[in-house]
Amino acid sequence: MTAGTLGFWAVALVLLAASLATVLTANLFHAVLYLAAALVATALVFLFLEAPFLFGVQLLLYAGGVVTVLVFAIMLTERLVGERITQTSRFLIHGGVVATAVFVGIAGFLLRAAPATPGPPTGDRLVDLARALVGPYAPALELLGVLLVAALIGALYFARAED
Amino acid sequence: MTGPGLHAYLTLAALVFAVGLFGVLTRRNAIGILLGIELMLNAVNINLAAFARFHADVAGLVFALFTIAITVAEVGVGLAIVIAVFRARKTVEADHLDLLRG
Numbered sequence: 576m577t578a579g580t581l582g583f584w585a586v587a588l589v590l591l592a593a594s595l596a597t598v599l600t601a602n603l604f605h606a607v608l609y610l611a612a613a614l615v616a617t618a619l620v621f622l623f624l625e626a627p628f629l630f631g632v633q634l635l636l637y638a639g640g641v642v643t644v645l646v647f648a649i650m651l652t653e654r655l656v657g658e659r660i661t662q663t664s665r666f667l668i669h670g671g672v673v674a675t676a677v678f679v680g681i682a683g684f685l686l687r688a689a690p691a692t693p694g695p696p697t698g699d700r701l702v703d704l705a706r707a708l709v710g711p712y713a714p715a716l717e718l719l720g721v722l723l724v725a726a727l728i729g730a731l732y733f734a735r736a737e738d
Numbered sequence: 739m740t741g742p743g744l745h746a747y748l749t750l751a752a753l754v755f756a757v758g759l760f761g762v763l764t765r766r767n768a769i770g771i772l773l774g775i776e777l778m779l780n781a782v783n784i785n786l787a788a789f790a791r792f793h794a795d796v797a798g799l800v801f802a803l804f805t806i807a808i809t810v811a812e813v814g815v816g817l818a819i820v821i822a823v824f825r826a827r828k829t830v831e832a833d834h835l836d837l838l839r840g
Binding site for chain 1: 807
């Protein structure tokens with residue numbers, strides 16, 4: 576077992592533990608912090624996959640942006656001071672059964688699939704990524720910009736104070 | 739840095755996806771449900787990046803970037819809706835939002 580494989584399994588263990596803590600912990604604020612840990616662990620997995628650009632984007636957008644917005648939403652909808660922000664879960668057994676069934680289904684596909692060999696090293700993939708984004712995927716990129724503006728306006732519309 | 743094979747990444751992503759699905763199904767709080775959705779979308783991103791690596795195709799990275807951007811937009815709109823619902827109903831418990839129940 577190489578050092579890279581060992582490091583991957585360590586990161587995978589952290590990712591799984593943080594994910595489980597996110598869905599199981601009773602304190603919603605702690606759940607967001609565990610989610611941040613899971614997002615950082617995912618970013619490390621991207622490093623193992625030789626996608627350093629995704630690593631940066633993941634840290635900036637998820638661990639930086641999304642977690643901040645989530646904390647704001649919790650502060651706006653829960654009383655952080657005075658009352659405990661515990662929350663209960665329901666249908667634990669049903670949820671466990673469905674989630675296990677989905678995992679077993681995916682694992683069944685994986686077991687039947689042929690093992691894949693790593694592709695050839697592709698040189699500077701950041702240059703390839705940039706060429707693809709402004710080349711064949713340029714229309715999609717433009718649409719993504721439109722979508723982000725629309726989402727921003729929609730969020731403003733929903734969250735604005737009634738007057 | 740050489741990591742494990744493709745199957746390891748796909749198994750890890752499937753596990754995280756299942757955990758996120760469990761969170762979506764069992765959480766009562768709307769923000770808790772959003773956290774589960776985040777986990778599921780993250781698992782999909784791991785899959786996309788893994789296929790991009792092992793098939794030496796940059797398209798997987800492009801799609802992962804698009805998924806991340808769309809997720810960020812989804813969180814923005816979702817939390818705005820949660821805040822609007824909280825203003826109107828004073829609760830974000832999904833079980834209590836049954837105004838449209840027949």
